[in-house]
Every structure is written in structure tokens, then in C-alpha cells.
Amino acid sequence: MARNEEFLEKAAALLPKLHHMRVFPLTPYRGRTLKAGESLCLDFGDHYVGYVTLKFSYTGSHPDAPAWLRLKFAERACELSENAAEYHGWISRGWIQQEEIHIDVLPAEISLPRRYAFRYLQIEALDLSSKYDLTVECVEAETVTSADDGGLAPYACRDAELERIYAVACRTLRECMQTVFEDGPKRDRRLWMGDLRLQALANYETYKSYDMVKACLYLLAGDTLPDGAVGACLFLEPQIEVDDTRMFDYSLLFVAALRDYVSVTHDGDTARELWPTAKRQIELAKASFDDRGIVRDSDRLGWCFVDWNLRLNKQAPAQGIYLYCVQAAIELASALGLTDEAQTLRAEYAEKKKAALSRLRDDRGFFLSGEAKQLSWASQIWMVLGGAVEGEEAAGLLASLEAEPTAEKMVTPYMVHHYVDALISCGREEKALAVLRSYWGGMVREGADTFWELWNPDDPGESPYGGTIVNSYCHAWSCAPAYFLQKYFRK
């Protein structure tokens, strides 16, 4: 891996401190007793990230056997009824927030060492003895976030639904704001590049923690893959280390994220210092094109992320993402006064856009992807964002998708964010707002306290992981409304 210690030191100095707050369950429970086999579900009333301490005592005879408990933490109540033993998907069951503990001596105060993301805590007495019942004396959580609640930009409009959607989006972002912008505090608890970009956008309109974005950009630029590619994500512990996961789109999106940061902060020093990293992403992506000027498709699972729709072909979306990020690079080069580089990038952009228009479109104007010429929402959206088509033509393209039931759909709020962005980019603000209301509003109507990693209204139980128990229900790439509502829909 290629490390730039100077970048990493700069990042370390900018990383935020965590704010701590003590919270207690809203459920009345003090003094509740549990017999062997019984359980108690506590509701903290909102989503929290933090550390939990439990105080137990007993009623009856002096305990003559250890108390054996299962503790389940859940972001949504539905997780409590799922059985970890029945999950056989490809993602590690280690993510399921469930512990078994033994208590040898009662009364006891147990401070669990791990951090959890939760609204609910279920305490189940797997076994006690017949001589005593377990008494739950006190449960409290020490919550953590680096978001400054006092600094949150208010959003006041006359529309209660939008206000609620905004609040839930901000809560989502807040919970993911820890030492870095995590993708989700339940899973994977890491800094992912594509997720960071959307978090940063929401953050600019809400908590405005500019330094935290800057720190994250320096982290990602400070430990890249050996060829200089920004990794898909970064680990912080036990020390900073780039993941060896390489994704075409996530590396490129570093360029867009830097462009976004600079355009909001006008931080020319950072732009200058990180420009070589941004430029390198374009260079590396360029090598992925065939001689027709089209991104080579790949069988490698996850070579390009785009969305969690497992049937989605990534070729055309990747072409659109490339165009989008080359545009961002042009903006950065121009802002830095790098006229020659900007000119070269413009030529590159024109060439790849032309290839997309001539090689990937069908008679109806749809961009098709891969050998099987797959029609998908993702392809059209990214081509619009990449500027392959613009204005009314782009708006018409997006609108015509709705009459194509076989077009591969979007399954993540991450992808729907880009759809909303595309709608706004071609002047369809009204439609964009309708999507915010129906999609994110749909989660709110389902009781979301924070927005979910995955949400397919047609198939609420869908999970790319082979089971919903490992789904994350507070996922920062879903906080789009915080960005869009505050930026475009402040009536």
C-alpha cells in the first residue's frame, strides 16, 4: 500500500472528538424480574450509538448458579424476532449485535466493552436457577457522536412530512458521524469512499463539520492501494489501513468528493495538495477503457459498486460515473488554474462521452449495459449525471424509464440519491421532491428513526446479504434528504 505519512498526520489532527451523553430506556422496567426463559425488551425511544451498562440484582434465594443472559441490540424492533442461527448469508454473522454473558455474582454491574447501534435492547434470561429471579435494576447507555447537535442547521417549512424526513435524515447522519464518517454504526463502521461523498454533501447543509470531511479525504489519500488508487474503504484500527477492495466507481468518486469539498469551502490548499490523488484516479480509470472508448465490462464481483441490485450490469453506469468524475476533475483543475490539464481532461471527456452516445444507446435513446444490453435505471441516471445527455433530453430519458417495467431497478437509498440528483440536474425539482416524499417518506411511514441501508418498497425483506438480520438500519448513504431538502427545498 502507498502511505503518505504527512497526509495521515494532517488527518489525525483534524479528526473530531466524540461527544458523550447518557441516555436511559423509555420503557418502564426498573425492578422488573425475569425468570429463566423470560425476556424484557427496552426501548430507548430513538436511535443511539454507544456503550451500555446494566445493573442486575435478584429476588428469592441467594443465586446458586450463574445467570446466563443473551443481550440483543436492535436498530429496528423487527430484528429482535430474527434468529441469528438461521442466517446463512455470505456476510459474517459476527455483525449481528448479540451477546451472551454469564454473571457469577449478583448484584452486578456489567459494562459491555463493545459499541452498539440501537434503539432496542432485549435482555433474555437464557438460564438462571429455580432459586432466584433476575432483577433488572438499571440500564443506561453512554452514547457517542461527533456531530454537534447545537450546530445543526434548522429546517422549518410548513410541511410536517418533509420536516420529519429531514429530521430522520439528520439523525442518520449524526449517528454515522463518529471519529470518521462511518457508513453505518452497526455495520461496517468504516469510512467508505462512495458513502463519504454523500455524507459530506449532507453535512455541508446540516452539521457543517468541514474539517471532518477534510480529515477523511486526507485519510483516503494518505493510504492508497499500491498503484495510488483510493481504496473502496479504510480501516482505522488498530491503525489506519486501506482495505484491499478496489472498486472502479469508489476510487473515482474521490475526485467528486474533493470537488464538492472545495466548492463549499474554497479551501485552495487542500485542493492543491490532494489534486495529484484526484488526478491519479482518472488516470487509473482511463486504463479500463477498450479501444472503442467504452469501460471494459468485468466478471469480477464488485469491480464497480453502483448499487446493491445483484442483477445489475455495471458497464454503462461505470461509463457515466467516469464522465461525472472527469467533469469534477475539470472543475478542480480550472479552480487550481491548471489550464493545460483542464484542457486535456476536456478532450478526454468529449471522447468518452461521444463513445457512450454512439456505442451504448439504443434506438429509443436508452443507454444499455454489458453484452446482454441490459436496460437499467442506474445506467440512465449516471449518464444524465455524467452529462452524456442534458436538459429536456435527460429529463425525457429519466421519465421514459417509468414506462419500462423490465428496466433493472434501484434497491438502495444510495442509488436513489443519484436519481434525485439527476432529476434536479435536468430541472425536474418537482419530481425530485416527489421521490424524496415517496421513497424516504416511505421509510418514515414504516417507522424509521434513521434511514436504512436498503429499502425496496416492492420487497421490504430484500437483502443482498442473504438475510435481513445483518442489514444496517442507520446508513449514512441514505441521508440524502438532509442534503436535498436543505439545499433545494427550503420553502
Place this chain on the structure above:
Amino acid sequence: MARNEEFLEKAAALLPKLHHMRVFPLTPYRGRTLKAGESLCLDFGDHYVGYVTLKFSYTGSHPDAPAWLRLKFAERACELSENAAEYHGWISRGWIQQEEIHIDVLPAEISLPRRYAFRYLQIEALDLSSKYDLTVECVEAETVTSADDGGLAPYACRDAELERIYAVACRTLRECMQTVFEDGPKRDRRLWMGDLRLQALANYETYKSYDMVKACLYLLAGDTLPDGAVGACLFLEPQIEVDDTRMFDYSLLFVAALRDYVSVTHDGDTARELWPTAKRQIELAKASFDDRGIVRDSDRLGWCFVDWNLRLNKQAPAQGIYLYCVQAAIELASALGLTDEAQTLRAEYAEKKKAALSRLRDDRGFFLSGEAKQLSWASQIWMVLGGAVEGEEAAGLLASLEAEPTAEKMVTPYMVHHYVDALISCGREEKALAVLRSYWGGMVREGADTFWELWNPDDPGESPYGGTIVNSYCHAWSCAPAYFLQKYFRK
């Protein structure tokens, strides 16, 4: 409960310090890697009690999901193949030495906070992720015992089998010698009166920790049931507290244990100070007799322990135990020069012995128990120990049991200890030695490192708990050979 703070303070000052020793598995394992679903069994080569620290790292990519492990501690290898989820007996599954842990950051050093009793440790990777394997770098145990290995009385005879039986018995005692004499370091980890008495006897011949016995006697006398009865057992944590379990025999055996202690140590002060407690046990037991002079039988489960044979009727054994303990009280009173009290006790003894002989015996001379006139080994053994019959008559009675296949058998080494004691009391040393060889030697031949709580050679899977997974395989009431071999069979 009736507390005597002076007694408890005296006890606290006498309780031993624990010796610590670091041990490592004998199994070659350093650097062994586990994939999800794989497990590793480590053999420490002998039975230990202590605290375990594990160091893990990984091979492959940086871990992208927590490692979820199950750790199983086992005194015998057979425990590892048992499934905790399938145990539905009446004793708490909380006793099963099994933990689930999550490791969020690797490399990691995990010091488990609980104490375990084990020779084997199985590490099972319940789940990792496909991107890394778990590496077991180092496993070590900090073992604890209050026994002084350097002070152990040697036992050298020309018989390798007896030497091995002696060594295993001493190991059993050693492992149970913690802050107090525990019944078993796996389960229940407490000071039980009946168990203490046999441990103390073995201890006098081996480790000779007289103060530790004295401390335990003061503890039991220092916190009794409200009427002054010595409880069946005592809890030490979070503070000293007598269990509310009352057992006819266990209360009485305090008298015998005090008599044993005084006869070995000639500690007159302790005899004098604890005499009122001893005397009170006789008084309380006396109230349990009917007007024929026979202990009233009871339906209350566990009113008198005797043995773990769940079909055993306890009436006749209780009568024998009473006689035995009144004899002990007479010895104590005489030693203390309490002539009147001794005289009164002698009269009481004679009366209850006469009742036993006239009311409980059948034509063949067997003592029968309960309304159903049950014939059992326990009844005859305790009548012999209680002196209801003596010498050749007693020896004949015990011998004739062998021709009675329907007589209820013994299932614990605790009861077999009393059988050996009874044989010796009526001059059948050779038979006693044969029992030591066959019964305890049987466990050794089955690979015992320490002697088991339960051992029925005719039914090795027998457990009074509804499943062997909660059985204790290092149980101090089974260390009889340490006492008998050293005291009677030092060739």
C-alpha cells in the same frame, strides 16, 4: 439468618492466599489458523483452575467483520462434543463453561474475566468473514489454588495403580482448594458441609492446611440458618451468606467435621468455641424423631442428602447419620470435659440405636427405609458407621448386600467414601482397598485426571441433573483415596 461476626472475622483471618502459576497448552497450536466454522482443541495436559488469556491475529486481508468465537472449557474431552442447547435438565445451563465473544479489532489480546475449571479449551470460529482467517497466537492460563504443592505428603508404595489413584485424588483436592474448600471448581464452587468433611479428612493426610479447615468451620458456624442450624452450604460472594438449603445430614455432619478437626489438631480453643454450634445440630435433629425414636421420613425433596441416587429413601440412612454424629458429639463433649453433657448424649445415643435395631431391621438383619421398606446400601453403611451394628456383625451385613441385586445402589464417590469407611470400621481393610482399586481405579482407567462428582460404573452416562454436560469432573467429595490410602494403606 443468625450471624456471629466474631466467628466470621476469625475465619477471614485464617483463609488462605491463592498461589498463581502460568500454564500453556501442550497441543502444538501457535500460528494455527481457523476459517469460519473451524475449531481448534487445546489440551493443557492436566486439570487446572484459572483464568485464560488468548492472543489472536489474522492472515489474509484486514478483517472486515468482527470475529465471533465460541470458547468451550472442559474438564473431560467428552464435554466438548456435548451441545449446551440440548441440555434441558433442572440445573442451570449457566454452569456450562461456554462463552461467545466478538473481537472487533485484530490483533487482540483477550483476558476472559471468569474462572474456569478445565484441561481442554476448544476455540470455535462461529463466523469470521471470507477475507481473513483467524490466527491463534498464544493461549495461556493463570492457574489458582491455595494448596501448597511443595507441602504435599508423598505416597510411595510399590503399587503403581495405587500411586496413580493417590495422585489423582490429591489433584482433585488441590483443584478444589481455593479460598475455601469448594465442592467443585466447575460447579458449584461453594463450601458444602458434607463435602467439606471429606475434603478435610483428605487434607489432614496430604496438604495439612489445618487453618483452612478451621476457617471453614468458623464460616459455617458464623452464618447459620435462623434456628442455628448449619446450612447445607455457604456463599462467599458478594459477601458471606448461608444458603437457605437445609439438609438433615449436612447440618449434623458439622459435628463430625469438628470432631475430626479436634482429634487431628488437638485445638481445644476451637473445640470449646464451636461446641455450642455442634450441640445445636444434635438438638435440632432430635426434633425430627417420631415417638418410636425413628427419624420421621419426609416428602420434601432433598430434606436429607445421603447420595444422588434419586430413588433412595433417606429415613434409615438419616437414622444412621444421626447415630454417627451423636457419637462424634460424645467424643467432643468428653474431650472438653463436659461429663454431664456426654452422659446425656450417651443416653440419647442408646435410645435411638435401640429404636433403629428394633424398628428398622428385617429378619435378615437388613435395615429397611421408609414406608416401602426399601433396602439400600446407604442404610446399611450408615448404620454400621453409626455403630448400630459392629464388628463381625457389621462386616457380615455389608458383605450380604452383595447378594442383593435389588438393593438401591450408591452412585456418588461421596457415598462410596462412607462405604470404604464402614468397611474399615469393621475390620475389612482388604475389601476396602479392593473398592478403592475398583471404583476410583475405574475412573483412572477411564482417563480421569481428577475424580468425578458422579460415577456409576454400570451407567457411566448417569446424571442426577438430567444431562452430563453440567456434571462436575473434579469434585472434592471424590478425593477419598487421598485419605484412605495415606492413612491405612501405606505399605
